[in-house]
Amino acid sequence: MAEEAKRPATGRVRGERLETRVTADQKRLIEHAAALQGRTVTDFVLTSVQDAARRAIEEHQYLELSVRDSQAFIEALIEPQPVNERLHDTVRRFRERTGV
Numbered sequence: 001m002a003e004e005a006k007r008p009a010t011g012r013v014r015g016e017r018l019e020t021r022v023t024a025d026q027k028r029l030i031e032h033a034a035a036l037q038g039r040t041v042t043d044f045v046l047t048s049v050q051d052a053a054r055r056a057i058e059e060h061q062y063l064e065l066s067v068r069d070s071q072a073f074i075e076a077l078i079e080p081q082p083v084n085e086r087l088h089d090t091v092r093r094f095r096e097r098t099g100v
Contacts, residue, residue: 018049 034044065073
């Protein structure tokens with residue numbers, strides 16, 4: 001029975017713990033929001049943090065370019081500059097350090 005209490009909706013046992021300190025006002029706000037949604041504070045906080053983490057990762061994965069930057073990028077693809085000695089040296093050093 002105690003094992004079932006630890007199981008989230010997915011059926012997996014949670015093995016990690018995350019703790020934080022909050023102000024009294026923050027705690028009341030979180031408790032109020034959780035109650036409005038009919039959820040426990042733990043469920044509310046965990047779901048909110050997961051959603052925020054996913055958004056942060058998604059935002060980090062997308063690259064937004066200005067019109068000017070987009071044009072420069074397309075021009076570089078269409079008419080690439082010749083490779084110079086400095087770039088050759090950089091690639092060589094990278095390969096030596098990474099084994100690629």
